Amino acid sequence: MSAELPSPSDDVLTALTPTARMRPSTSLLTDRYELTMLQAALADGTAHRHCVFEVFSRRLPHGRRYGVLAGTGRVLEALADFRFGEDELEFLSRHRVVDAPTLAWLEDYRFGGSITGYAEGEVFLPGSPVMVVEGTFAEALLLETLVLSVLNYDSAVASAASRMTSAAVGRPCLEMGSRRAHEHAAVAAARAAVIAGFAGTSNLEAGRRYDLPTIGTAAHSYTLVHDDERTAFASQVAAQGAGTTLLVDTFDVAQGVRNAVDVAGRDLGAVRLDSGDLLQLAQEVREQLDGLGATGTRIVVSSDLDEHAIAALAVAPVDSYGVGTSVVTGSGAPTCGMVYKLVAREGRDGTLEPVEKASARKGSVGGRKCAARRLDSEGRAVEEVVVTGPDDAVATWTPAEAELRRLMVPLVAHGAVDTRWTGAVGVANAVERHQASRAELPRGARRLSVGDPAIPTTVLRLT
Amino acid sequence: MSAELPSPSDDVLTALTPTARMRPSTSLLTDRYELTMLQAALADGTAHRHCVFEVFSRRLPHGRRYGVLAGTGRVLEALADFRFGEDELEFLSRHRVVDAPTLAWLEDYRFGGSITGYAEGEVFLPGSPVMVVEGTFAEALLLETLVLSVLNYDSAVASAASRMTSAAVGRPCLEMGSRRAHEHAAVAAARAAVIAGFAGTSNLEAGRRYDLPTIGTAAHSYTLVHDDERTAFASQVAAQGAGTTLLVDTFDVAQGVRNAVDVAGRDLGAVRLDSGDLLQLAQEVREQLDGLGATGTRIVVSSDLDEHAIAALAVAPVDSYGVGTSVVTGSGAPTCGMVYKLVAREGRDGTLEPVEKASARKGSVGGRKCAARRLDSEGRAVEEVVVTGPDDAVATWTPAEAELRRLMVPLVAHGAVDTRWTGAVGVANAVERHQASRAELPRGARRLSVGDPAIPTTVLRLT
Numbered sequence: 001m002s003a004e005l006p007s008p009s010d011d012v013l014t015a016l017t018p019t020a021r022m023r024p025s026t027s028l029l030t031d032r033y034e035l036t037m038l039q040a041a042l043a044d045g046t047a048h049r050h051c052v053f054e055v056f057s058r059r060l061p062h063g064r065r066y067g068v069l070a071g072t073g074r075v076l077e078a079l080a081d082f083r084f085g086e087d088e089l090e091f092l093s094r095h096r097v098v099d100a101p102t103l104a105w106l107e108d109y110r111f112g113g114s115i116t117g118y119a120e121g122e123v124f125l126p127g128s129p130v131m132v133v134e135g136t137f138a139e140a141l142l143l144e145t146l147v148l149s150v151l152n153y154d155s156a157v158a159s160a161a162s163r164m165t166s167a168a169v170g171r172p173c174l175e176m177g178s179r180r181a182h183e184h185a186a187v188a189a190a191r192a193a194v195i196a197g198f199a200g201t202s203n204l205e206a207g208r209r210y211d212l213p214t215i216g217t218a219a220h221s222y223t224l225v226h227d228d229e230r231t232a233f234a235s236q237v238a239a240q241g242a243g244t245t246l247l248v249d250t251f252d253v254a255q256g257v258r259n260a261v262d263v264a265g266r267d268l269g270a271v272r273l274d275s276g277d278l279l280q281l282a283q284e285v286r287e288q289l290d291g292l293g294a295t296g297t298r299i300v301v302s303s304d305l306d307e308h309a310i311a312a313l314a315v316a317p318v319d320s321y322g323v324g325t326s327v328v329t330g331s332g333a334p335t336c337g338m339v340y341k342l343v344a345r346e347g348r349d350g351t352l353e354p355v356e357k358a359s360a361r362k363g364s365v366g367g368r369k370c371a372a373r374r375l376d377s378e379g380r381a382v383e384e385v386v387v388t389g390p391d392d393a394v395a396t397w398t399p400a401e402a403e404l405r406r407l408m409v410p411l412v413a414h415g416a417v418d419t420r421w422t423g424a425v426g427v428a429n430a431v432e433r434h435q436a437s438r439a440e441l442p443r444g445a446r447r448l449s450v451g452d453p454a455i456p457t458t459v460l461r462l463t
Numbered sequence: 464m465s466a467e468l469p470s471p472s473d474d475v476l477t478a479l480t481p482t483a484r485m486r487p488s489t490s491l492l493t494d495r496y497e498l499t500m501l502q503a504a505l506a507d508g509t510a511h512r513h514c515v516f517e518v519f520s521r522r523l524p525h526g527r528r529y530g531v532l533a534g535t536g537r538v539l540e541a542l543a544d545f546r547f548g549e550d551e552l553e554f555l556s557r558h559r560v561v562d563a564p565t566l567a568w569l570e571d572y573r574f575g576g577s578i579t580g581y582a583e584g585e586v587f588l589p590g591s592p593v594m595v596v597e598g599t600f601a602e603a604l605l606l607e608t609l610v611l612s613v614l615n616y617d618s619a620v621a622s623a624a625s626r627m628t629s630a631a632v633g634r635p636c637l638e639m640g641s642r643r644a645h646e647h648a649a650v651a652a653a654r655a656a657v658i659a660g661f662a663g664t665s666n667l668e669a670g671r672r673y674d675l676p677t678i679g680t681a682a683h684s685y686t687l688v689h690d691d692e693r694t695a696f697a698s699q700v701a702a703q704g705a706g707t708t709l710l711v712d713t714f715d716v717a718q719g720v721r722n723a724v725d726v727a728g729r730d731l732g733a734v735r736l737d738s739g740d741l742l743q744l745a746q747e748v749r750e751q752l753d754g755l756g757a758t759g760t761r762i763v764v765s766s767d768l769d770e771h772a773i774a775a776l777a778v779a780p781v782d783s784y785g786v787g788t789s790v791v792t793g794s795g796a797p798t799c800g801m802v803y804k805l806v807a808r809e810g811r812d813g814t815l816e817p818v819e820k821a822s823a824r825k826g827s828v829g830g831r832k833c834a835a836r837r838l839d840s841e842g843r844a845v846e847e848v849v850v851t852g853p854d855d856a857v858a859t860w861t862p863a864e865a866e867l868r869r870l871m872v873p874l875v876a877h878g879a880v881d882t883r884w885t886g887a888v889g890v891a892n893a894v895e896r897h898q899a900s901r902a903e904l905p906r907g908a909r910r911l912s913v914g915d916p917a918i919p920t921t922v923l924r925l926t
Contacts (some may be wrong), residue, residue: 024487029646031639031665033679040681040702046688053684060568078646091671137688142686148642176494179611180798182648183492183541186612188631202494208554216496217465218503221516221607221805224818225600226507239503239562251821265556325798335643335788355687358714 025085026078030145032097038138039102047138049346052368054285055131055151061333066441068075068162068434069130070192073426075147076417081419082146084109113139115412120421121195121434123441125384127457129369137345152338153185156330157192162438164323166175166199166446167311172199172320176302177328188426189328195430211424223250235264238254243269245300257285258408261292270298270319278303279316286317306331307448342389344368352391368394372404381440383455389462397462488548493608495560501601502565510601511817515807515831518594518614523798526913529904531625531897532593533655534617535583536889538610539880540855545609547572559627560742576602578875583884584658584897586869588847591922592832600808607803615801616648619793620655625901627786628769629909635662635783637678639765640791654789658893674887686713687690696726706732706764712739720748724755733761733782742779749780769794770911807831807854815854831857835867843904846918852925860925
């Protein structure tokens with residue numbers, strides 16, 4: 001996938017089809033107030049006003065230099081199942097969440113609006129309009145909670161994961177954190193980690209759903225259920241071949257390594273260390289393996305690693321990193337704080353008007369926005385350009401200058417989802433996009449130390 | 464529900480029925496290594512060894528005084544759908560995750576073992592054996608990842624939520640964080656928050672699934688889509704009655720409050736403040752409301768609240784707290800770090816033997832455990848007693864001393880799930896359990912400041 005995307009053609013546009021009915025509805029994965037607002041707006045007619053909602057982050061987590069957008073493909077997948085079936089309507093009726101006219105309206109609900117946004121995997125900065133949802137107030141409002149749930153979690157994981165793959169400087173990172181996240185969040189986390197450069201995941205459902213490489217061989221319990229370590233290793237090698245990874249730290253590491261090479265031979269694929277002082281241990285194990293002639297046997301480490309621990313292991317003879325807790329919890333920033341704000345709506349006279357909340361310090365800038373990234377002559381990003389101005393001008397804006405890379409891509413056109421962004425294809429495209437987008441950042445952007453956003457955000461006001 | 468539970472009788476025990484086949488399988492929500500271990504263990508026979516796995520936390524998050532167990536009911540619900548259907552087997556076969564004999568074994572898989580544990584909602588301490596899973600190595604091993612995903616996330620939320628409801632000292636806390644968590648994690652978070660004392664949630668799916676009170680009226684976008692605030696308020700009151708909650712901080716708060724009372728009258732249910740200096744603002748708004756004669760109108764606040772912000776508002780005339788990000792992300796501790804460890808397994812001679820991992824500092828104590836809480840003469844908890852010793856003695860141990868409250872309850876008996884812990888009934892029981900368990904803690908336990916575990920954990924070794 002290149003930065004220059006072809007326009008969506010008919011064969012990549014998929015209308016929301018009735019087959020979606022076979023999957024569970026996503027329409028109640030939402031806040032009650034979306035529906036109570038809907039009822040009042042249907043009654044007074046504002047529900048039908050044309051509106052523009054924008055998703056953006058006010059700030060990055062403390063000290064982070066960039067964020068990584070993830071979840072876009074999952075938003076589009078969830079959209080296909082966002083319908084109110086018999087069960088959902090029955091619940092809303094029984095609990096009097098909304099009245100009869102609103103129930104009737106919901107029964108026919110399909111999102112018929114349009115969505116544009118940053119391509120999944122793209123780097124974002126504070127204020128970047130990462131997604132723009134356009135339609136009637138009613139149809140666009142209803143998506144708020146679900147859109148934010150997906151983007152906030154997935155982007156939190158991808159943003160942390162990108163720092164880890166940066167710190168690993170080419171050594172593979174493997175996502176193993178399923179047990180430290182909600183069981184379905186774990187699937188999304190695996191997907192987001194891969195988008196940000198992870199080489200694979202332990203999560204089988206993520207492997208199935210998004211065609212990701214899955215990894216994993218054995219845990220300590222496997223060694224412990226056997227009479228001794230040698231028996232356990234022999235049985236694992238018999239089942240999986242010498243190319244497997246043997247976990248050598250259940251008892252004594254040095255003895256574990258001896259047992260591993262004894263049993264599997266010098267062609268043993270890898271040993272895994274899941275505890276202790278990994279920096280020193282990796283050194284010792286490398287020497288021991290080499291001394292035993294197992295020079296091709298790799299060393300996988302996996303004990304409470306985060307981006308800082310990975311960076312500290314740069315000098316150790318480690319071949320890959322298994323990362324758990326820290327990646328699935330966003331390494332200290334478990335959500336992105338993205339918001340979904342109404343920025344323009346049709347007024348009484350039928351024209352779109354910018355709107356903004358005025359009180360307190362939460363004020364956001366009204367009006368439709370789009371964005372581009374300014375590159376220098378060497379192709380390095382130098383600033384995030386957020387474009388504002390008259391609605392028509394912003395909606396149709398295309399960068400005239402060669403050094404401005406357009407960031408918005410079409411995602412949904414009048415209810416039809418662009419399938420280049422969904423499923424396994426969507427993930428593959430996002431992996432490429434993230435790699436290209438991160439490579440474009442100024443060098444300092446990938447430092448782990450506390451700092452400012454990698455590039456400043458400026459406003460280009462069209463007239 | 465009292466601490467003394469009746470034994471499960473036939474009518475509360477539900478076998479895992481074929482109707483579970485209609486729901487999506489949960490069996491691939493797991494790490495690949497559970498299946499590769501299974502294959503090797505099936506081949507060498509250890510798969511059939513009787514085993515005891517234990518779930519526990521090595522430590523509480525920094526400075527926390529207690530944890531709250533949540534997710535037990537969800538584990539049991541997920542267990543009913545943990546089966547390998549055609550689609551799952553096809554994936555495992557196509558990607559060569561396991562061999563043909565393992566696929567054949569998985570096709571017939573149903574968990575036929577037994578599970579005991581702390582009742583959901585119970586307070587736990589480091590080392591508390593909150594869940595004990597017993598069965599063959601194969602059947603118990605397969606549940607590891609899913610059990611941990613559920614308990615780690617749900618308990619992280621409940622542990623944070625309990626601090627918030629403590630800090631609120633009787634004022635209702637309302638869970639509104641769906642948008643800051645994965646869309647399905649949000650449902651679990653709502654459930655866990657309610658278990659820890661929250662009065663309701665904005666999440667409709669959680670309301671539907673667990674029969675929780677749902678709340679919510681309007682957001683800033685609702686005001687902004689209208690021509691002005693008065694029109695928006697009037698329309699909301701027309702749709703929802705004067706008892707509704709009006710969001711008064713879209714423009715100017717004082718004007719918002721005037722508009723609200725003008726439009727809804729003195730019987731206005733509540734106003735909501737979602738920004739600004741809530742301590743001062745609540746004071747001003749209360750005076751203004753009283754001055755307008757709306758003395759019964761309540762004040763709801765909801766701007767980035769956590770337990771500390773709630774405590775700081777104790778002196779403000781606030782009637783309820785809307786809590787978002789911090790509760791669904793565990794207020795700084797988004798996972799519990801619970802582990803699922805093999806503690807005993809059948810040896811060659813057919814008897815259960817304790818096992819433990821020896822290397823590094825991760826060493827856990829081998830052997831089956833159970834637990835009781837020691838109470839003083841006034842019914843205050845004074846210590847967590849973890850019972851170890853010969854397997855039979857621990858398995859059948861009942862506290863003889865009146866001041867020892869038994870903590871383990873039966874959850875699954877030979878594959879049959881005790882439905883007192885599932886669905887809406889399970890949540891209601893967990894709410895009661897948490898309330899009673901927290902009330903029993905020494906007074907200092909509910910302080911928010913950094914401290915040690917509320918009660919020490921001691922080991923009682925049976926002979």
